Amino acid sequence: MGRAEGEHGVNVASHSEAEVAARGYTFSELMVAAAAREIRDGELVFVGMRLPLLAFLVARRTHAPRAIGLFENGVIRETPSGELLYTMGDPPNLRGATQCGQMLDVMGLLQQGRVDVGFLGAAEIDRFGNLNTTWGHRDKEMQRLPGSGGACDIACLAQRTVMLLTHDRGRLTERVGHITSPGYGAGNGWRRKQGLPIASGPSAVITTLGVLRFGADGEAFLASVHPGVSVEEVLESTGWTLRVADELIETLPPGDDELGVMREIDPNHFWTR
Amino acid sequence: MAAESKLMTMREAISKHVSAGSMVLMGAQLEQMIPFAAGHELIRQGRRDLTLAGPISDILFDQLIGAGCVSRVMAAWVGNVSAGVGYCFRRAAERGIPRRIETVDYSNFTMALALHAAALGVPFMPTYATLGSDLLKKNGNLREFSSPVSEEKLVAVRALRPDVTILHVQRADAQGNAHIWGSLGVAVDGARAARKVIVVAEEIVEPEVIASDPNRTVVPGFLVAAVVHEPGGAHPSPVQGYYGRDHKFFEQYHEQSRRLEDFEEWLTHWILHAPDRRTYMNQLGVARTESLAVKEHALTAPADFGY
Numbered sequence: 001m002g003r004a005e006g007e008h009g010v011n012v013a014s015h016s017e018a019e020v021a022a023r024g025y026t027f028s029e030l031m032v033a034a035a036a037r038e039i040r041d042g043e044l045v046f047v048g049m050r051l052p053l054l055a056f057l058v059a060r061r062t063h064a065p066r067a068i069g070l071f072e073n074g075v076i077r078e079t080p081s082g083e084l085l086y087t088m089g090d091p092p093n094l095r096g097a098t099q100c101g102q103m104l105d106v107m108g109l110l111q112q113g114r115v116d117v118g119f120l121g122a123a124e125i126d127r128f129g130n131l132n133t134t135w136g137h138r139d140k141e142m143q144r145l146p147g148s149g150g151a152c153d154i155a156c157l158a159q160r161t162v163m164l165l166t167h168d169r170g171r172l173t174e175r176v177g178h179i180t181s182p183g184y185g186a187g188n189g190w191r192r193k194q195g196l197p198i199a200s201g202p203s204a205v206i207t208t209l210g211v212l213r214f215g216a217d218g219e220a221f222l223a224s225v226h227p228g229v230s231v232e233e234v235l236e237s238t239g240w241t242l243r244v245a246d247e248l249i250e251t252l253p254p255g256d257d258e259l260g261v262m263r264e265i266d267p268n269h270f271w272t273r
Numbered sequence: 274m275a276a277e278s279k280l281m282t283m284r285e286a287i288s289k290h291v292s293a294g295s296m297v298l299m300g301a302q303l304e305q306m307i308p309f310a311a312g313h314e315l316i317r318q319g320r321r322d323l324t325l326a327g328p329i330s331d332i333l334f335d336q337l338i339g340a341g342c343v344s345r346v347m348a349a350w351v352g353n354v355s356a357g358v359g360y361c362f363r364r365a366a367e368r369g370i371p372r373r374i375e376t377v378d379y380s381n382f383t384m385a386l387a388l389h390a391a392a393l394g395v396p397f398m399p400t401y402a403t404l405g406s407d408l409l410k411k412n413g414n415l416r417e418f419s420s421p422v423s424e425e426k427l428v429a430v431r432a433l434r435p436d437v438t439i440l441h442v443q444r445a446d447a448q449g450n451a452h453i454w455g456s457l458g459v460a461v462d463g464a465r466a467a468r469k470v471i472v473v474a475e476e477i478v479e480p481e482v483i484a485s486d487p488n489r490t491v492v493p494g495f496l497v498a499a500v501v502h503e504p505g506g507a508h509p510s511p512v513q514g515y516y517g518r519d520h521k522f523f524e525q526y527h528e529q530s531r532r533l534e535d536f537e538e539w540l541t542h543w544i545l546h547a548p549d550r551r552t553y554m555n556q557l558g559v560a561r562t563e564s565l566a567v568k569e570h571a572l573t574a575p576a577d578f579g580y
Binding site: 049071072073074075086087088089090091094095100101102103104107110111134141142143144145146147148149150151152153155156157178179180181182185190191194195196197 | 302303304305306328329331348349350351352354355357358359362363366367376378379380381382383385386389400401402403404405406407408417425426427454455456457458459460461462510511513517518520523571
């Protein structure tokens with residue numbers, strides 16, 4: 001995610017420094033704040049890395065002080081490490097953890113249905129929230145991507161999943177070529193037919209332009225648009241005819257408290273450029 | 274009568290216990306304690322046709338693939354965790370450079386279950402994970418089935434039995450009894466699933482030290498074929514209590530592996546021309562290694578096994 005080609009998420013070089021200065025925050029910071037708001041107090045959260053990890057830290061320090069973080073390597077944390085993490089295996093993430101267990105320990109909680117929300121990055125997402133991180137294509141060439149990691153597990157089994165990614169036509173496509181992590185498949189009823197848990201599936205897609213949510217039919221719609229972004233820009237950047245909510249709102253920008261946490265943990269904007 | 278020591282050099286351990294065509298599990302603890310020194314020795318010994326297995330092994334798999342050692346990868350994620358893509362992996366998978374590789378795609382959970390099945394001695398473990406995904410469609414080791422005890426569909430994850438699991442540990446005795454602390458990942462099952470285990474330890478200690486804390490013993494010595502004393506053997510990945518993660522090294526590898534010519538230069542400098550890990554550490558330099566050393570020790574509360 002972040003600085004590399006962005007196939008695992010966000011590469012937000014698209015707005016000028018002057019714009020950022022005027023606005024007071026980067027789009028990554030906006031996305032982190034929006035992601036943090038998807039975590040409710042006391043929830044069990046499968047945290048992932050990069051922006052979602054920051055979102056978890058922000059949530060804990062603001063409205064969700066009792067949220068608990070799970071990591072795929074088996075680490076469970078109630079108290080955030082307080083240091084910027086590059087991977088979940090970084091020593092600060094292990095010291096003082098609630099538990100350093102096995103991967104199966106956290107995956108068991110996931111499969112029991114105890115995980116309220118899981119965050120995922122994606123190279124490609126389609127109108128029903130299916131994700132592709134295995135084989136993508138760019139300029140008509142097949143690109144081998146890193147793979148599922150824990151994404152397929154989380155997409156299948158978490159009660160809600162929240163995706164973070166850059167919003168462009170290459171990433172938001174009509175139909176992913178490969179379903180690494182299942183969303184709503186082909187629409188309502190699909191997940192149940194596959195045998196996936198009833199209380200599971202995508203809840204929100206937070207992009208560099210807005211936030212998408214999902215209707216009862218399993219199809220995505222634009223729920224909020226970021227400040228300064230036009231609906232036209234969102235529609236043009238989406239690879240299918242994106243529906244727009246009747247009550248479209250503007251995404252709430254990050255508050256001072258939220259920004260404060262982010263800038264304390266990531267002062268050099270390693271993840272939040 | 275004292276048991277025979279299993280201590281040997283990395284060169285001997287790899288030479289004796291990892292043959293061409295083997296399936297090798299490395300990176301059982303995900304981003305922590307990855308046995309890079311062992312992987313580099315495999316490269317130096319020109320081992321071919323390996324199947325690499327593991328959930329996420331950061332850039333180690335990318336390096337082995339780039340060096341031409343690998344014909345198959347069974348993993349959940351292959352790349353450079355903090356930087357993004359694994360360029361050698363991509364070149365091999367897309368264009369067969371330096372050679373074609375077969376990719377068998379798992380998720381983290383299904384990889385863990387595959388090893389768990391083998392560790393339990395059963396042919397498969399059931400799960401709901403991967404239902405509806407193309408992973409299930411394309412990976413022959415994942416098979417949908419109807420539960421015999423409930424009205425529902427599940428996925429059977431076939432047991433995975435590596436020929437060798439290479440584990441990096443903080444300390445071990447000469448028999449291979451080993452303590453690990455930190456992120457366990459799939460290390461416990463990974464050790465039991467394999468036909469044999471090579472333990473690579475930061476420190477070799479007396480048996481009494483290991484025996485003083487049997488809850489921390491992750492690998493019992495009778496599963497271990499070889500023990501290698503290799504300080505710094507997991508660099509650039511971190512070892513809790515010994516050294517931190519060398520983030521810059523991962524970033525530099527990302528830049529230097531993007532183009533094939535640059536990768537070949539990197540490979541020569543860090544692996545082919547460095548005959549062992551000690552040389553590699555000298556190459557890194559004192560300043561670098563000191564910057565990674567433990568800044569503040571954090572000992573655990575003692576546990577009293579007395580009675």
